[in-house]
Amino acid sequence: xxxxxxxxxxxxxxxxxxxxxxxxxxxxxxxxxxxxxxxxxxxxxxxxxxxxxxxxxxxxxxxxxxxxxxxxxxxxxxxxxxxxxxxxxxxxxxxxxxxxxxxx
Amino acid sequence: xxxxxxxxxxxxxxxxxxxxxxxxxxxxxxxxxxxxxxxxxxxxxxxxxxxxxxxxxxxxxxxxxxxxxxxxxxxxxxxxxxxxxxxxxxxxxxxxxxxxxxxxxxxxxxxxxxxxxxxxxxxxxxxxxxxxxxxxxxxxxxxxxxxxxxxxxxxxxxxxxxxxxxxxxxxxxxxxxxxxxxxxxxxxxxxxxxxxxxxxxxxxxxxxxxxxxxxxxxxxxxxxxxxxxxxxxxxxxxxxxxxxxxxxxxxxxxxxxxxxxxxxxxxxxxxxxxxx
Numbered sequence: 186x187x188x189x190x191x192x193x194x195x196x197x198x199x200x201x202x203x204x205x206x207x208x209x210x211x212x213x214x215x216x217x218x219x220x221x222x223x224x225x226x227x228x229x230x231x232x233x234x235x236x237x238x239x240x241x242x243x244x245x246x247x248x249x250x251x252x253x254x255x256x257x258x259x260x261x262x263x264x265x266x267x268x269x270x271x272x273x274x275x276x277x278x279x280x281x282x283x284x285x286x287x288x289x
Numbered sequence: 290x291x292x293x294x295x296x297x298x299x300x301x302x303x304x305x306x307x308x309x310x311x312x313x314x315x316x317x318x319x320x321x322x323x324x325x326x327x328x329x330x331x332x333x334x335x336x337x338x339x340x341x342x343x344x345x346x347x348x349x350x351x352x353x354x355x356x357x358x359x360x361x362x363x364x365x366x367x368x369x370x371x372x373x374x375x376x377x378x379x380x381x382x383x384x385x386x387x388x389x390x391x392x393x394x395x396x397x398x399x400x401x402x403x404x405x406x407x408x409x410x411x412x413x414x415x416x417x418x419x420x421x422x423x424x425x426x427x428x429x430x431x432x433x434x435x436x437x438x439x440x441x442x443x444x445x446x447x448x449x450x451x452x453x454x455x456x457x458x459x460x461x462x463x464x465x466x467x468x469x470x471x472x473x474x475x476x477x478x479x480x481x482x483x484x485x486x487x488x489x490x491x492x493x494x495x496x497x498x499x500x501x502x503x504x505x506x507x508x509x510x511x512x513x514x515x516x517x518x519x520x521x522x523x524x525x526x527x528x529x530x531x532x533x534x535x536x537x538x539x540x541x542x543x544x545x546x547x548x549x550x551x552x553x554x555x556x557x558x559x560x561x562x563x564x565x
Contacts, residue, residue, distance in 0.1 A: 188378070188380070189298075189299065189302070189380075192290060192295060192298075193295065195290065196290060196291075196292055196295055200292075209312070209376070209378075211312075211314055211363045211376040212362075212363045212376075220361075221361045221362065221363070221376070221378070222361045222378045222379070258319070259314075259319070259322045259323050261314065261315070283363070285312065285314045285376060287312075287323045
């Protein structure tokens, strides 16, 4: 299971003393590319493992996650996919999701 | 999350029980944010984070609805005047596929079962067939007599059983063993030719007059003309998915053809209404 794999990876990261952040979708409303529980690990260099849906929404979360790594403080980010609906890279989804980001 | 908790989570899933991972995602005391706990479906909570006793109790009370609905979700509630938000992530136990008879068809069956996320058990009474070398992907390879195995195995609505033993008599013995138990698996499939099965089926029907046989599928598989072991595995797996997802098993294009006969064109009706 993908979720289990990412949890296992975050444990390995913690054990190895590396820095990273784990982002988890905790709430969705309307049509979103992925559902609650989907996870993504963000490394300080911006590399990711797993996905919370890709596109601009994911990019916003990656940016926030880098902040979380720096400050070592949890954060929540609301991703509004209804905004970009008419833009070229707005994706085909029109929902809202809340993402919980925790430092590892 | 810590290694100890992860192990508990993994072990619970491996023992084929549902479980929830709770994360505190908001709390006035920021030290508590990110704390985790495991919630079993019987309402027992496990955590090695320092959570106040009252908060633990409130977590159990407020996450109970997720156990009943069997899905993930977030909930906000008050605990000692503190507004708390918790995310409960559902980890459903995998469906259990038991393949009895470790012959030719069993190999692609076990492989496909793993591919589709089942917890796969292979059982045979011959050690030269029921071994790890033949089934590296299976979660469990059991070498035991069929009757003993089916007498003691856990059966729930997540259990899918396939009887493909070398002799029809072992299939029938296993089947009667299963029918003697009160638990109902989601699916029992028994391989065999139509002719051979009809006789056996008649006999069993008389022996178990109260049984509906709704979940018994014999001969196994969907009608796709399967011949080789791999083809048979596709046919049987398709039937198992059909039962699991409660669908018809017919081609998706069939419906469109039916509509087409009635003169259905996509969007046609609506456009006419708009323009008139």
